[in-house]
Amino acid sequence: MTEAQQGVLPAKLEHLRPRDKGDIERASQLIDIGYPDNAEALPLMFTWLADGNWPIAGPAADYLSRLGWAVLPHVRSVLSSQDEQWVYWVLDLVVRRFPNDLIAELEPNLRALAEAPSGEEVDLLARDILAGVD
Amino acid sequence: MVGNRAVSRLVQRYAIYRGGPNTLNNYTPRPRKEGQNDDVTGPKKGLSTFESFAAATLRASKAQIIETDNLGGELTAVRNGVGPQDTHVSILPTNDGNDEKLFAWAAAKMGDKTDHAYSRAVRAARTGEQAK
Numbered sequence: 001m002t003e004a005q006q007g008v009l010p011a012k013l014e015h016l017r018p019r020d021k022g023d024i025e026r027a028s029q030l031i032d033i034g035y036p037d038n039a040e041a042l043p044l045m046f047t048w049l050a051d052g053n054w055p056i057a058g059p060a061a062d063y064l065s066r067l068g069w070a071v072l073p074h075v076r077s078v079l080s081s082q083d084e085q086w087v088y089w090v091l092d093l094v095v096r097r098f099p100n101d102l103i104a105e106l107e108p109n110l111r112a113l114a115e116a117p118s119g120e121e122v123d124l125l126a127r128d129i130l131a132g133v134d
Numbered sequence: 135m136v137g138n139r140a141v142s143r144l145v146q147r148y149a150i151y152r153g154g155p156n157t158l159n160n161y162t163p164r165p166r167k168e169g170q171n172d173d174v175t176g177p178k179k180g181l182s183t184f185e186s187f188a189a190a191t192l193r194a195s196k197a198q199i200i201e202t203d204n205l206g207g208e209l210t211a212v213r214n215g216v217g218p219q220d221t222h223v224s225i226l227p228t229n230d231g232n233d234e235k236l237f238a239w240a241a242a243k244m245g246d247k248t249d250h251a252y253s254r255a256v257r258a259a260r261t262g263e264q265a266k
Contacts, residue, residue, distance in 0.1 A: 007169020020176025022222070047170045052153050052194050053182035055222060056171065061193050084245055085159055092154075093193050119246030121155040125195075 006043045006077075013041055021054040031063045035070060042067075046074050052089040061093035068102055079109045084120035087113070091125045100133045142214045148202050149261065150183040150211060150223050153194030156263060159248045160198070161256035165240035174233065174240050178214050180224030181256065185213060189221045191266040200225075204259035209252055225256060 009017055016030040027048065030041050048060040064071050071094070078090045091113075095106060103110070113126035154160040163173030163181045173179060183200060184190040190197040202211040208228055215222035227235035235252075242250035 007167075018171060020178065021171045021173065021182070022176050022178035044169075050170065051164060051173070051182060053184070053190070054171065055178065055182070055220075058193060082245070085154075088154065089194075092195055096195070120157055120159060 006047050009044055010040050013038070016041075017044070018048070018056050021048075021051075021056055024055050024059060027056040027059055031059055035067055039070070042071060042074050043077075046071075046078055046090065049078075049089045049093055050083070050086045052093050057089065057093065061097075065094045065097040068098065072102065072105060075106065076109060079106070079113065084118055084122050087122050088120050088125060091122065091129060096125075096129055096132075103129060103133050142212050148185065148211075150185055150200050150202055150225075151187045151190035151197040151264070152181070152183040152200060152256075153190045153197045155196075156198050156257065156260060157246070157248075158250070158253040158257060159243065159245055161253040162243040162248050162250060163236065163240040165237070165243060172240070174236055178222055178224055179233070180212070180226035180236065183211070183223045183225060185215070185221035185223050187264060191264070194266070196263060196265040198260050199262045199264055200256060200259045201261045202259070204261070206255055206259070209255055209259075227252060 013030065016026050018026045030038060045060045045064060048054065048056040051057065075090060075095060079087055081087060095103065110126045110130050114123050114130060117123060166172045166174055173181060187197060205211060210226050210228045211223050212226055213223045227239060230236055239250055239252045242248060
C-alpha cells in the first residue's frame with residue numbers, strides 16, 4: 001500500500017478524518033464506529049502512529065492493538081515501509097502490546113528488522129519484543 | 135481556559151518529555167503529506183512533547199528529557215494542552231508568525247539523514263532519557 005493509499009477514506013467516513021494531530025474528537029468518533037464498519041479506515045488510523053507523541057496516536061494505539069488479527073496486514077505494511085520513525089512507533093505502541101501468538105506471526109518481519117542496523121533504534125526495539133516472547 | 139480553547143503559555147525552567155529515541159529525526163517535526171496528519175497544522179503544531187513524564191510514556195516505552203531553558207533563543211516551548219489532563223507542549227521556532235521557519239524545519243526531515251539546526255538545538259537541550 002502506498003503512502004497516498006494509506007490516507008484514503010470512503011466518502012461516508014471522510015467527515016470524520018482528523019483535521020490535525022490534536023483532533024482527538026474526530027479520531028475517537030471514527031474509532032467508535034467499531035470494526036468491521038470502520039475497516040476501511042484502519043490504514044488511515046495507522047498513519048496517526050507516525051509520531052507516538054501526537055495526541056491522536058494514543059487512542060489509535062489502544063484501539064489497533066486490541067484488534068489483533070484484523071490489523072496484521074496493516075502492521076506488516078508499515079513494518080516494510082522505509083519510514084523508520086513510523087516503524088518504531090508501530091512496534092512500540094501496537095506490536096509490543098500484542099499477545100504472543102500474534103507476535104509469533106510477525107516473527108519473520110521482526111527478525112528482519114532486528115538484523116538491520118537502524119539509526120532510529122528500530123533494531124533494538126524489534127530485538128526487545130522478540131526477547132519478550134522467547 | 136476560555137470557552138473550549140486553551141490559553142497557550144510559554145514553558146520555562148521546566149523539563150518536558152518527548153517519547154522515542156534520542157535521534158535528530160525524532161527531534162524534527164513531520165512535514166505535510168497528502169491525506170496524512172503532520173506537525174505543521176492545527177493549534178498543536180510544532181514538535182509534540184509533554185509537560186508530564188507519565189503522559190509521554192503512557193504508551194511509549196521511553197522518553198527523552200528536554201530542559202526548556204536549554205533550548206536557546208531560536209526555539210520556544212508552548213504549553214497548549216486543553217485542560218489539566220492534557221499536558222501537550224509544542225516546541226516551535228521563535229518569532230515565526232507565518233510558520234515559515236516551522237515549514238523549513240519540517241522539510242528537513244529525511245530519516246537518518248535529518249540534520250537541521252533546530253533539531254540539533256533540541257538534542258543539545260536534552261538532559262537524559264527515562265524509561266517507563
